[in-house]
Amino acid sequence: QVTLRESGPALVKLTETLTLTCTLSGLSLKNNRLCVSWLRQPPGKALEWLAVIDWDEDKNYNRSLKTRLTISMDTSKNQVVLTMTNMDPVDTATYYCARTESGLRWFESWGPGTLVTVSS
């Protein structure tokens, strides 16, 4: 049973780069051929998928945000990292990482989320 937990700054400033870390416990990213996505949810709004990385480090991004996003993994720490550049107040949201079914069809389990506020 894998659990996920997001970590990162609660507050970033306009134009700064956000770096978020998802730490997995209970299963190995590589050995268990896991896929991990990042998603976000602005307050009171719908969910938006951002990016996914698989155990082989293949990556896919939301096309509308692709130029701002980088997803990577650190297998030694069993972590997946997301960076988002040029942050704006509209990027204020709760950011989630989620274990993604290996066929890239649904999100099987989620971290509790971390709220990131962008100040102007």
Add this chain to the structure above:
Amino acid sequence: DIQMTQSPSSLSASVGDRVTITCQASQDISNHLNWYQQRQGQAPKLLIYDASYLETGVPSRFSGSGSGTDFTFTISSLQPEDFATYFCQQYDNIAVIFTFGPGTKVDLK
């Protein structure tokens, strides 16, 4: 890009009620449709995948149906722990695109 709509956006119901939510895709997505429950202040939880398959451990009062562009999610007898927001989500696992509906909030009448 495929757009997802849900109706209603909110509904009020009582414990024991049958609740039905619909999700519509802007184009044919076959059965590539999943449903999630999100309780206040919590992360979403997968309930139904591929339109009609119940995720392991999810109570049988939850069900889903549909294919193509029109999908339905049903709670057969609403329980106190079911007051939450429900989202549909479509996927294209070839292009790797995931899109969520705007959500339906179910609250107490």
